Amino acid sequence: MRMPGEAHAVVRRTHQERVLRALRERGALSRGEIADAVGLSRTTISEITRDLLRDGAVVVVDTDAAQRAGSGRPAERLALDPDSGQFLGVDFGHRRVRVAIADASHEVVASGGQPYSDSAGWPERIRTAFDLIDRLGDERGLHFRALHGIGIGVTGPHPRSSAPHAPEGAFGPGFAAARDDVDVAFAERFGASVIVDNNTRFAALAEALAGDADAENLLYVRLSDGVGGALVIGGRIVAGATGLAGELGHVTVVPGGARCRCGKDGCLETVASVPAVLAACRERGADVGSLDDLARSRDPVVERVLRDTATALGRALGAVAMVFNPAEVVIGGEIARLAPVLVEQVAETAGRELFPWVAAKPRVRCARLADDDGALGALAALFRRSPLLTDHPETAPIRALPA
């Protein structure tokens, strides 16, 4: 007897979202006007608005007494409550937490970040996040009485249990620390349901929504302290059979090459991470700030290093793109921002690995979103949990955001 409850919940959520959308698009409406706008019965609308009022998603703003010609009882007019934080997106990186808050209409109404040390344990990270959320709420006059959901991005594979024998530090400094109760801590504090996933996956989902309309199939790679990756297929994050999907950084690109922190040899991460690229450019004194200048001024060492990196990355991305056929390949992380020449070279190499006709070639581009990407993607994942809205453009609110 599992299905009837589920089918009912699907229909109810769909109805709720149609009412919220009508209020977002048209502003304050009476219950009768809502019923006409969404094509549901007055009885159904009464039930839905009762729940939305109870949850603090909408408020009564006035009555239609002023506009009324007739003599009947004035009807209340309802509107979205702009002061109600309804969704929380949280991204725990290695050295900072970012938070984005969306209201009932899926509009992002506040966001911010707070650093911590990369040796900070989970109690401290969670405390930092709670303080940040309180501060953002106070600044904007937001309250969190009726959170619909919380999305939390973390580093490393998810679920954690998928990599029980990963060597210490294999997925960066924050990974080894226990984070098994981060969801419980948030659920208890806010009384809302929580989803947890890898923050690079959330960033990829945010990029898919921030990109062109048909970029629901996207391959994402982030060149940072390590090399992370993620896939979005049909607008959904791919987790894989054991939560390990997306580990593009550990595809072998140099058979028998340098030992990687994961325990394998010659992984993409050993040639394309920020530390690997800077180490290879050491003799030119390159740092993250001077990399693109050195490349553009045709410094031969830096040029060669970036070309080798681009070749390794382009081949790996090309092979994966041959199998996944994404609409876009997005390159994020510091290097992509600081050495855009790399992106051009990757596009060229990856293109040669693909069928020699146009429909086979994805667009290759730099990431568009800034450090908020993980928190925004966590929000998008929450919005997308409504199965009937999955294919609806309405679930792509990221477009409206300042990057």
Next chain:
Amino acid sequence: MRMPGEAHAVVRRTHQERVLRALRERGALSRGEIADAVGLSRTTISEITRDLLRDGAVVVVDTDAAQRAGSGRPAERLALDPDSGQFLGVDFGHRRVRVAIADASHEVVASGGQPYSDSAGWPERIRTAFDLIDRLGDERGLHFRALHGIGIGVTGPHPRSSAPHAPEGAFGPGFAAARDDVDVAFAERFGASVIVDNNTRFAALAEALAGDADAENLLYVRLSDGVGGALVIGGRIVAGATGLAGELGHVTVVPGGARCRCGKDGCLETVASVPAVLAACRERGADVGSLDDLARSRDPVVERVLRDTATALGRALGAVAMVFNPAEVVIGGEIARLAPVLVEQVAETAGRELFPWVAAKPRVRCARLADDDGALGALAALFRRSPLLTDHPETAPIRALPA
């Protein structure tokens, strides 16, 4: 106003499927018994059974007069109509068509095949399929009065328009022939809705359902005249942004290697297709029949060729599996059947390309299904179109089939 219709259709299909499942599991039932079994109102059950009777999916078998103690009017008892073919799966290969027919309860009730020449045009192929379907229907006393759907597998990328500039023969002899109206021909003949996709993708879906219960994430490769591939993620076929997903055969494995029929150099297909393997073993007079014997008797040339093939294939599969984290990697096609030693070697190589812990390693196995795989997968894809049943084990009927 698109949503209400959709939501309603989802709920109606879900209800229909629950009624069909109850009849499949319990045999003949009265409307009252059905209502109790599935937890829906008598009114709703009356509407659903009216539609199912109209469509020929169920029939009235008797009344409960014999068992009744009271004096009321005897109730009709309904059962699935075993003589009703409700779903057609069709697989147009390069040199034959295969058909599988399922009844309303998703049980496969008939299947068969018919050869044609690989130069046969689409009118001939379609005629061959229609004749085969008529013959199977006559033999089993099946009728096709109320088909719920038809799934058609074809060779080459789908949609066809995704590869407009593919060189002649890039995807095998059948691909260049126009097949744009195959769906129209079937829709007109049977008055049912049609889905069309690549037949390797359908085979992969069938293998996912024929495999272990958690193999909803599967990477499939077929070593045949060419090398085809397909991905199943979360129980769904991956088509890609332009219908080109799965082309594992055209991942570069030998940079600067032999020219492939697709126009690129050093594709996996140039070393792992049946013709490529046999050509490399030519000096030992190997054919598809003697390949495994020669390998097992440690013929040095054949051993080396198979090892090289396994290494190339294992590396490509390992790289893709690192990004997509499948539960299973399935190797199909003649070579996998004829030289199982290859599968062992591929598993070893692919395993080395993956994280050195157990949860990161997919099971690598031979395909379990025979030549029916494409037609069975087309059926499974039809069954899976019901969104609320997607995650339900009930939608995995392939398990019950003789391979």
